[in-house]
Amino acid sequence: MTREDEGEARSPLMRGRGASIGNEFAINPMPLLSSTEEEADIATFSPSRTIGIVEGISLVVGMIVGSGIFSSPGNIVSLTGSAGASLLIWIVGGSLAWMGASCFAELGTALPVSGGPQAYLSYAYGPLTSFTFTFTSISIIKPSGAALIAIIFSEYVARFFYLLGSNEVLSSNDIPSWISRLVACLGVLLVSLINIISTRLLTRTQTVLMVIKIAAVLLVVVLGVIAAVRSPDQIFSPSKALEGTKVSPSSIALALYSSLWAFDGWDQSNYVAGEMKNVERNLPIVIHTSIPLTIIIFLLANIAYLIAIPVNLVAKSNTIALDLGDVVLGNVGSGLLTCLVAVSTLGALTSGSFTTSRLISSAASSNSEAGFLPQALGAFNKRTQTPVNAIVLQLILTCVYIIIGGGFQSLVNFYSVAIWYFYLLCALSVIVLRMKEPDLHRPYKTWIAIPMIFSSVTIFLLCMPVFAAPLEAAAAFGFIALSVPVYFISNYIKFRKVDIVNHIPAIIRNKFKKTYKPLSSEMQEF
Secondary structure (H helix, E strand, C coil): HHHHHHHHHHHHHHHHHHHHHHHHHHCCCCCCCCCHHHHHHCCCCCCCCCCCCHHHHHHHHHHHCHHHHHHHHHHHHHHHHCCHHHHHHHHHHHHHHHHHHHHHHHHHHHHCCCCCCCHHHHHHCCHHHHHHHHHHHHHHHHHHHHHHHHHHHHHHHHHHHHHHCCCCCCCCCCHHHHHHHHHHHHHHHHHHHHHCCCCCHHHHHHHHHHHHHHHHHHHHHHHHHHHHHHHHCCCHHHHHCCCCCCHHHHHHHHHHHHHHHCCCCCCCHHCCHHHHHCHHHHHHHHHHHHHHHHHHHHHHHCCCHHCCCCCHHHCEEEEEEEHHHHHHHHHHHHHHHHHHHHHHHHHHHHHHHHHHHHHHHHHHHCCCCCCCCHHHHHHHHHHCCCCCHHHHHHHHHHHHHHCCCCCCCHHHHHHHHHHHHHHHHHHHHHHHHHHHHHCCCCCCCCCCCCHHHHHHHHHHHHHHHHCHHHHHHHHHHHHHHHHHHHHHHHHHHHHHCCCCHCCCCHHHHHHHHHEEEEEHHHHCCC
16 A cells, blocks of 8 residues: 555545545535646546645745735735835735645645645535535635736736826826726636637646746846846835834734735645645645745845835835836836736636636536536536536626726725635634544644634734725625525525426527536546
8 A cells, every 4th residue: 555545544534524525525526726737637536646845836836926916015015104014014924824824734634635625614614614615715705816816917908008108107096997997807708718718728828827927026026136236225224114104903904915815825735635745744845835935035026116116106006016117127127027917917817717617617516515506507518618607607707896896905805804714714623623633643733823823813804804894894704694595595405306497498498408518527528
């Protein structure tokens, strides 16, 4: 028996109380998988273990480093009031992500299956909590996250063309909002069409897009060095770094949300714990290497922004990388960084559309105990071999958030409240399982203070928006609460075998059968 086989034999998901849970995820999973190749491999067999340390570090760093570092710095400086405080927020946000990743490392090695938070919540709290996470992911987390990325894409593209021919080095954000929303929706439409037309094209371009994304961040750092060499007297003084700092708890919480949005993705390695070689040893190494590396990268990028651009102008910018390129290299620099950011955000949107559509398809599967969506959403088009209905639903939800979401910061608050509620439950599950199952095999055990500190800070983050952003907080908690009646209604329909499809007129139903095929047969082809 190999080491991996021994780990699987010891897995608590395959024995005792967790047997049914383990079989559900092994046979018909509904995971929020991170890589496009892995999402395409949802099948009826356990995945092979092929991911090593280097691949894991690349995955986590690649998933974290993205649109957030090109959009959040201005919001954080605006909310904190000073350069020094903004850097502290980045350190705190990175440290919180690191602690969360440490909690996930324990959960990931103790429960070494793909699925991430969904698997952990199901094992610790039962199917209702797991269902709530899936429902919230489909209705809030995935589409609002895609809307945020689309907004970043639109702001960079629209602002670049808006500034062409202008003599201003930096401009206020006075582009009509309808233009930004239109460009964002067109970007989402474009990537949705790509996902409908071809899956292979997407999977073949993800590595290239990841390289472009990292190149954009490195270019930001290089431009900061150039700016420092050109004008060393403009480097902000450490003695004045905290001047103007705002100490309002609500401002600090909202600034942390912007930072945590940029660090979002720290849990990604746990989604593929079931496919990692020697997971007991490699997963902790991956997490404790990739998160500190990302913190350093983000700090260097922020220092580059603050070196080249005055603090008061940084606070007003939603397209800080474009402004940096414009200051250092003029239109060439702003154009180059706009292209890099636009391509990287489109890449993130494309992979996000892929994974979300497969999640929707899985949630519409009649074979899944956690399925709650109409089976029509799980159908794959016979010609394109893609879940067209699921992609269209994801497109509609994302565009709705773009149009009525209230802008970047409002969406960040809305998204963060939803996802950090479940991060809190995952951290608490570390403590819960320590008490309920002390004999559970844990190849990696985090220091018990880590989930306690993480949970305490997260509770603070969840409470502050009630006062600072009550509308976004109420909307997020409202969607989470809505999942409970949906859970019981969907179970009632399944157990009573209520066939909703048969209530559709026969002419429409027959047309659908000619065009689409069931989810199960398509997933077997993957």
